[in-house]
Amino acid sequence: MRILLFTGKGGVGKSTIASGTAALAAEAGHRTLVLSTDAAHSLADAFGAPVGAEPTPVAERLFVQQVDAQLRFEQSWADIQGYLLSVLDVAGVDPVAAEELTVIPGAEEVLALLELRLHALSGEWDVIVVDCAPTAETLRLLALPEALGWYMQRVFPVERRVVKALKPVLSKAAGVPMPEDTVFDAVERLHRELDEVRALLSGPEASVRLVLTPENVVLAEARRSYTTLSLFGYRVDGVVANRVFPAEGADEWRDGWVRAQRAVLAQVDQSFAGLPVWRSVYHGLEPVGVEALTDLAREVYAGSDPVAAPVGEGPFRVTRTSEGAVLNLSLPNVNRDDVDLARNGDELVVTVGSYRRLLSLPASLSRLTVAGARVDEGGLKVRFEGAGRD
Known part of the structure; x- marks a missing residue:
């Protein structure tokens, strides 16, 4: 349907x-x-x-x-x-x-x-x-x-x-x-x-x-x-x-x-x-x-x-890497100054302008540590590594 x-x-x-x-x-x-x-x-x-x-x-x-x-x-x-x-x-x-x-x-x-x-x-x-x-x-x-x-x-x-x-x-x-x-x-x-x-x-x-x-x-x-x-x-x-x-x-x-x-x-x-x-x-x-x-x-x-x-995978997807995983969230028409990112336990807090999303992390990501994040090519990429927690 x-x-x-x-x-x-x-x-x-x-x-x-x-x-x-x-x-x-x-x-x-x-x-x-x-x-x-x-x-x-x-x-x-x-x-x-x-x-x-x-x-x-x-x-x-x-x-x-x-x-x-x-x-x-x-x-x-x-x-x-x-x-x-x-x-x-x-x-x-x-x-x-x-x-x-x-x-x-x-x-x-x-x-x-x-x-x-x-x-x-x-x-x-x-x-x-x-x-x-x-x-x-x-x-x-x-x-x-x-x-x-x-x-x-x-x-x-x-x-x-x-x-x-x-x-x-x-x-x-x-x-x-x-x-x-x-x-x-x-x-x-x-x-x-x-x-x-x-x-x-x-x-x-x-x-x-x-x-x-x-x-x-x-x-x-x-x-x-x-x-x-x-x-x-x-x-x-x-x-x-x-x-x-x-x-x-x-x-x-x-x-x-x-x-x-x-x-x-x-x-x-x-x-x-x-x-x-x-x-x-x-x-x-x-x-x-x-x-x-x-x-x-x-x-x-x-x-x-x-x-x-x-067609395509949609605005939210997770890809596996040899070190851990990368969370990809499409954010068209923004640059890095428009986005604020924080981690709160098992959630990522993503703020764009006046809108804020509390993104519950999948279990496979919540056990990992945020190793870095960047905004480019119309999206937010958050890199997770290791087996620890922030």
């Missing part, structure tokens, strides 16, 4: 490109689902058809879904929300306000990822296309499973034991109810399911496709996204440059735009060297409906397979 995620700066047309890719995949014979994780759902607008909370057929072998966040929230967060409501009730918070306070930020996107997990496990689909939220929200979302994993391994077990042992004293002293086992179980279940989602999205059949328009600000964000997605182990398999003006010759005003876009597109090719860069020509009318979206995607991919599996 193939999973394709589309993201990009808000307003670049990622929903249109994602929808067109899915429509072309369905035309090629793949049973395809388009799923939106963007709180501002726009798939119904792109297809020009009503879209429900369950997979809705819009063409042969093509289904579209906009997740019912409220229903999924009640299913996945009910125990945790119930406990938080009881705490706020003791504190005297108005019930309506309390219910709003217990909705986690980004809940719709998180629950949409859980919906993706269910569809992937169902075996009903050949291709799942995910129309993600704008870039910043997508990056925070994709970093969540690993960040929650660190909390679950380091803090959660201690917290659970302390609350269980001291529950009668804490309840009396604090005057608020302590969480029951069902609350802890719900958190563990949420973590386990998000961890499965991360395994799916960082696997060999999944990849991210960046959508941009030929503008310097948009390109800068796309470059950062490429770096950050690689940092967290997600594979980027291509870029779609959308709304590209046709060749010069119409009038001086448009010729100026064409020249400006041409300069940015040259930077796009350089920034994403080694990746396919597909171009979507600017059209006067926005494509709406399955037929128009299919035609757009056919023009963009120009005969190439829009859902071909990504």
Whole structure:
């Protein structure tokens, strides 16, 4: 099963490109689902058809879904929300306000990822296309499973034991109810399911496709996204440059735009060297409906397979050497001054800009000593040697 995620700066047309890719995949014979994780759902607008909370057929072998966040929230967060409501009730918070306070930020996107997990496990689909939220929200979302994993391994077990042992004293002293086992179980279940989602999205059949328009600000964000997605182990398999003006010759005003876009597109090719860069020509009318979206995607991919599996080993790999091993982490568009590296026990702490990844080392590496590290050729290389520990 193939999973394709589309993201990009808000307003670049990622929903249109994602929808067109899915429509072309369905035309090629793949049973395809388009799923939106963007709180501002726009798939119904792109297809020009009503879209429900369950997979809705819009063409042969093509289904579209906009997740019912409220229903999924009640299913996945009910125990945790119930406990938080009881705490706020003791504190005297108005019930309506309390219910709003217990909705986690980004809940719709998180629950949409859980919906993706269910569809992937169902075996009903050949291709799942995910129309993600704008870039910043997508990056925070994709970093969540690993960040929650660190909390679950380091803090959660201690917290659970302390609350269980001291529950009668804490309840009396604090005057608020302590969480029951069902609350802890719900958190563990949420973590386990998000961890499965991360395994799916960082696997060999999944990849991210960046959508941009030929503008310097948009390109800068796309470059950062490429770096950050690689940092967290997600594979980027291509870029779609959308709304590209046709060749010069119409009038001086448009010729100026064409020249400006041409300069940015040259930077796009350089920034994403080694990746396919597909171009979507600017059209006067926005494509709406399955037929128009299919035609757009056919023009963009120009005969190439829009859902071909990504090639290569992915952004994270370990190679053996005679002295030990080398950990390779792709970090495109960075230099050594952009990267900070530290070791903390069995983890490597890799910081790039405002993003930090706590990388749990495989057992085969955690026993070795870090002998050196360097940033070159678009990646971080950490050399491990011997049988000791730092």
